[in-house]
Amino acid sequence: MARNAIYAQSGGVTSVINATACAVIKTSRNHPHAFSSLYAARNGIVGILREELYDTGKEPSQAIDQLRHLPGGVFGSCRFKLGPPEGDDPNARRLFEVLQAHDIGTLFYNGGGDSQDTCSKVSELSRRFDYPVQCIGIPKTVDNDLSQTDTCPGFGSVAKYVAVSTKEAALDVQSMCETSTKVFILEVMGRHTGWIAAAGGLAGNGPREPPHIILFPEIAFDRRTFLRQVVRTVKQVGYCVIVASEGTRDAEGAFLAEAGTKDAFGHVQLGGVGTTIARMVSDELGFKHHVAVADYLQRSARHISSQTDLEQAYAVGEAAVNAAVAGESGVMVSIKRLNDEPYRWETATTSIKRVANVERNVPRSFITNNGFGITARARRYLSPLIQGEAYPPYRNGLPLYRGLLNSLVPKKLPAYGEL
Amino acid sequence: MARNAIYAQSGGVTSVINATACAVIKTSRNHPHAFSSLYAARNGIVGILREELYDTGKEPSQAIDQLRHLPGGVFGSCRFKLGPPEGDDPNARRLFEVLQAHDIGTLFYNGGGDSQDTCSKVSELSRRFDYPVQCIGIPKTVDNDLSQTDTCPGFGSVAKYVAVSTKEAALDVQSMCETSTKVFILEVMGRHTGWIAAAGGLAGNGPREPPHIILFPEIAFDRRTFLRQVVRTVKQVGYCVIVASEGTRDAEGAFLAEAGTKDAFGHVQLGGVGTTIARMVSDELGFKHHVAVADYLQRSARHISSQTDLEQAYAVGEAAVNAAVAGESGVMVSIKRLNDEPYRWETATTSIKRVANVERNVPRSFITNNGFGITARARRYLSPLIQGEAYPPYRNGLPLYRGLLNSLVPKKLPAYGEL
Numbered sequence: 001m002a003r004n005a006i007y008a009q010s011g012g013v014t015s016v017i018n019a020t021a022c023a024v025i026k027t028s029r030n031h032p033h034a035f036s037s038l039y040a041a042r043n044g045i046v047g048i049l050r051e052e053l054y055d056t057g058k059e060p061s062q063a064i065d066q067l068r069h070l071p072g073g074v075f076g077s078c079r080f081k082l083g084p085p086e087g088d089d090p091n092a093r094r095l096f097e098v099l100q101a102h103d104i105g106t107l108f109y110n111g112g113g114d115s116q117d118t119c120s121k122v123s124e125l126s127r128r129f130d131y132p133v134q135c136i137g138i139p140k141t142v143d144n145d146l147s148q149t150d151t152c153p154g155f156g157s158v159a160k161y162v163a164v165s166t167k168e169a170a171l172d173v174q175s176m177c178e179t180s181t182k183v184f185i186l187e188v189m190g191r192h193t194g195w196i197a198a199a200g201g202l203a204g205n206g207p208r209e210p211p212h213i214i215l216f217p218e219i220a221f222d223r224r225t226f227l228r229q230v231v232r233t234v235k236q237v238g239y240c241v242i243v244a245s246e247g248t249r250d251a252e253g254a255f256l257a258e259a260g261t262k263d264a265f266g267h268v269q270l271g272g273v274g275t276t277i278a279r280m281v282s283d284e285l286g287f288k289h290h291v292a293v294a295d296y297l298q299r300s301a302r303h304i305s306s307q308t309d310l311e312q313a314y315a316v317g318e319a320a321v322n323a324a325v326a327g328e329s330g331v332m333v334s335i336k337r338l339n340d341e342p343y344r345w346e347t348a349t350t351s352i353k354r355v356a357n358v359e360r361n362v363p364r365s366f367i368t369n370n371g372f373g374i375t376a377r378a379r380r381y382l383s384p385l386i387q388g389e390a391y392p393p394y395r396n397g398l399p400l401y402r403g404l405l406n407s408l409v410p411k412k413l414p415a416y417g418e419l
Numbered sequence: 420m421a422r423n424a425i426y427a428q429s430g431g432v433t434s435v436i437n438a439t440a441c442a443v444i445k446t447s448r449n450h451p452h453a454f455s456s457l458y459a460a461r462n463g464i465v466g467i468l469r470e471e472l473y474d475t476g477k478e479p480s481q482a483i484d485q486l487r488h489l490p491g492g493v494f495g496s497c498r499f500k501l502g503p504p505e506g507d508d509p510n511a512r513r514l515f516e517v518l519q520a521h522d523i524g525t526l527f528y529n530g531g532g533d534s535q536d537t538c539s540k541v542s543e544l545s546r547r548f549d550y551p552v553q554c555i556g557i558p559k560t561v562d563n564d565l566s567q568t569d570t571c572p573g574f575g576s577v578a579k580y581v582a583v584s585t586k587e588a589a590l591d592v593q594s595m596c597e598t599s600t601k602v603f604i605l606e607v608m609g610r611h612t613g614w615i616a617a618a619g620g621l622a623g624n625g626p627r628e629p630p631h632i633i634l635f636p637e638i639a640f641d642r643r644t645f646l647r648q649v650v651r652t653v654k655q656v657g658y659c660v661i662v663a664s665e666g667t668r669d670a671e672g673a674f675l676a677e678a679g680t681k682d683a684f685g686h687v688q689l690g691g692v693g694t695t696i697a698r699m700v701s702d703e704l705g706f707k708h709h710v711a712v713a714d715y716l717q718r719s720a721r722h723i724s725s726q727t728d729l730e731q732a733y734a735v736g737e738a739a740v741n742a743a744v745a746g747e748s749g750v751m752v753s754i755k756r757l758n759d760e761p762y763r764w765e766t767a768t769t770s771i772k773r774v775a776n777v778e779r780n781v782p783r784s785f786i787t788n789n790g791f792g793i794t795a796r797a798r799r800y801l802s803p804l805i806q807g808e809a810y811p812p813y814r815n816g817l818p819l820y821r822g823l824l825n826s827l828v829p830k831k832l833p834a835y836g837e838l
Contacts, residue, residue, distance in 0.1 A: 009594075012595070013591055013594045013595065015587070043597050043598065046597070046598055070590070071587050071590050071591065072587075072590030072591045072592075072593060072594040073591075073594035073595070074594075076593075076594050076595070076597065077594050077595055078595065078597065078598040078599065079595075079598060079599060080598065160816060163816070163817060164722050164817060164818060165716050165720070167817060167818065167820065168434070168490050168491075168716070168719040168720060168721055168722065168818070168820075169714075169715040169716055169719050171489070171490050171491030171719060171820060172432055172490065172491045172492075172715045172718065172719040173491075173715065174491060174495075175428075175432045175491040175492035175493075175495050175496050176431070176432065176492070176495070176496055176497065176498075178462050178465070178495065178497065179462065179465055179497040179498060179499065180497065180498060184715060186716075202816070202817065203817065274712075275694075290714050290715055291712060291714060292712055292713065292714035292715055292716050293693075293710060293711055293712040293714075294711065294716070295588075295709050295710060295711035295712075296588040296591045296592065296603060296709055296711055297584050297587070297588055297605075297711050297713070297716075299591065300587040300588050300590060300591040301584070301587060302587055303583050303587065303723055304722055304723065306816065383815060383816065386816035386817070387815065387816045388816070389810070389813055391808070391810070394808055396802060396806065397579060397582070397621070397725065397802065397805035397806045397807070398582060398583060398586060398621065398622065398805070399583060399586065399587070401586065401587075401590060
């Protein structure tokens with residue numbers, strides 16, 4: 001008799017991660033001999049440790065279908081690191097106790113870089129503990145920084161959101177710039193890589209069109225050069241629109257952002273690039289400015305998701321189940337680009353060791369010489385990812401976002417006090 | 420032979436003000452004997468003073484039609500105050516020199532509270548200078564604070580944007596709150612009135628649903644009461660979503676926002692409520708928090724405009740021309756609500772003296788007893804305004820936003836150096 005499977009969401013959620021969940025569940029239902037039961041972990045791996053597993057089999061198919069439209073993570077997610085596999089992490093032992101108690105033979109781990117690392121560790125621990133469990137990583141991240149995959153589900157929608165928002169806000173600023181606000185800064189996500197900021201560049205076609213300046217973590221920020229570019233732009237076109245990545249940093253590597261707390265993965269929690277830049281512009285140039293901080297709005301904006309992104313988010317979930325059925329393990333599902341125009345792609349699998357903890361920066365060839373814009377090469381890469389508008393259904397003026405029953409499986413183990 | 424008319428946009432622009440422009444132009448074209456030429460002022464009244472007038476007659480009808488989809492102010496806008504009519508303002512004299520030189524018999528002034536005040540002044544100056552010009556005010560403001568009109572074009576779309584964004588971001592926060600961010604703050608516009616913040620309340624159905632706390636300028640902010648409510652909410656539901664108006668202030672009337680520069684109308688330029696609240700939450704409660712500042716994104720978001728708002732924006736432009744044709748003057752076009760459910764409304768006109776400089780606050784009956792939410796009465800008022808999704812056309816993943824030729828009329832007067 002087939003064993004059971006767990007699907008877990010991990011790391012920051014996106015507007016389309018639930019489409020991946022939808023695909024994993026529906027595709028499993030189409031392979032009834034693959035797994036006896038498919039569970040979903042409540043809040044990701046923390047849920048597995050707490051033995052908090054949802055039985056997805058209890059959900060009506062209509063509810064599962066509607067997951068395509070739902071932003072956020074329907075099962076909950078977390079940022080949680082396992083210790084090194086060769087160490088003696090009680091969480092690792094507990095994890096396998098739970099997997100064994102529920103006869104889990106397959107783990108689908110849907111997350112970004114840190115999550116693929118976790119998936120890789122579980123794969124190693126499986127060998128160390130001599131407990132067979134297929135580990136299948138499913139890519140997801142708004143940051144688009146997973147290696148070995150053309151793009152990451154979640155990114156195309158944020159890219160669309162940022163490009164659309166930049167285009168719209170710029171028209172607003174342009175209307176009023178003669179007597180009012182001259183400089184507008186849109187602060188976007190991107191802890192270490194500038195993919196999201198780069199996407200803002202799709203709103204225009206060069207340095208005279210908004211966004212006039214993009215700030216990338218990959219390019220050492222120089223105050224003087226930046227301010228000169230702002231002045232030049234305002235002289236030429238009357239106003240200046242800047243898309244600034246939260247991870248923008250100077251030549252010494254110091255983040256421009258002012259906050260400095262850390263999140264559970266040890267990453268510096270950023271915030272404040274927009275304010276820092278605005279202060280520079282105000283103090284040194286005296287220009288009236290406005291700052292928008294997109295924050296969670298950019299990654300939850302299912303109301304304007306990219307149809308391409310939605311399709312890819314679904315496809316990787318489907319491919320993950322197919323890979324499991326085919327007996328693969330220690331792999332991450334990837335997206336392989338076959339052609340730029342027209343955009344053609346397919347799913348594949350790649351060794352998870354190659355992916356884990358390798359961050360993919362925006363290539364220098366995607367950024368203009370002066371460091372403030374994107375090149376034609378970047379556009380060729382980015383543009384297909386924002387095609388198509390995946391509007392959710394509405395009722396009474398608001399999107400119809402429905403959750404699940406999320407019915408917990410009865411526990412078999414004592415409570416876990418270590419968390 | 421008929422005289423000429425000018426249409427001017429004034430104050431902060433919205434995602435639908437160009438639909439009003441579209442209506443004024445199209446309706447004028449349907450009454451060819453009403454005006455010889457219809458000009459549009461470049462950057463509003465500042466353009467009239469500089470004698471920078473666009474000839475709308477040169478625009479192809481397809482380009483005019485597409486104005487319905489275009490955010491920002493296609494002719495440009497400004498914040499500019501005329502001196503008191505009984506005074507000796509050189510700008511007032513220059514204004515009438517320009518009006519006279521171009522045989523302007525009708526002025527359509529499309530703006531918010533300060534703009535209706537300007538329109539009212541021009542009406543008085545018309546009498547004082549003995550130069551007949553019909554002054555027709557057309558309402559517009561995201562703040563929804565014009566009196567004598569049920570609602571203001573521009574507001575319904577911001578309301579929709581804020582409600583949708585709140586709903587989506589809340590799902591994101593809810594997914595991760597157990598191990599990550601517990602408090603999310605969305606900072607929205609609203610210098611003196613809480614209409615936009617109130618609209619965020621449509622995202623949920625009570626204090627246990629996001630937004631759990633709304634901060635209104637109309638309610639004196641009390642730090643202790645607020646923090647207690649945050650703690651109570653996090654205890655009950657695990658997280659807390661706050662929609663905070665930029666105009667939130669304490670019992671002494673001091674704005675929570677930290678910035679304090681002034682704009683051209685003498686209003687304090689606000690910014691920073693989100694950061695101030697976040698700091699409180701962090702310092703006193705130790706909760707991990709995130710802040711989004713919608714800024715210009717909320718008022719330029721034509722990608723998710725309210726269909727109801729779009730129709731009203733068009734209707735007031737049409738009604739303005741009809742009022743002019745009927746010989747009215749010194750009036751503002753208004754929207755009159757006939758019924759809540761189903762929502763029925765019509766346009767009317769109201770004396771501009773009754774409107775000018777009267778700010779309409781959110782009524783106390785729209786706010787819950789504890790000051791943190793909206794009542795059923797508020798929902799009955801707000802809900803119809805966000806109905807329907809007015810999506811713009813797209814191309815290559817981005818909205819298709821097209822401008823105009825904006826062809827300047829030859830000048831007749833010497834340059835004006837006073838500005």
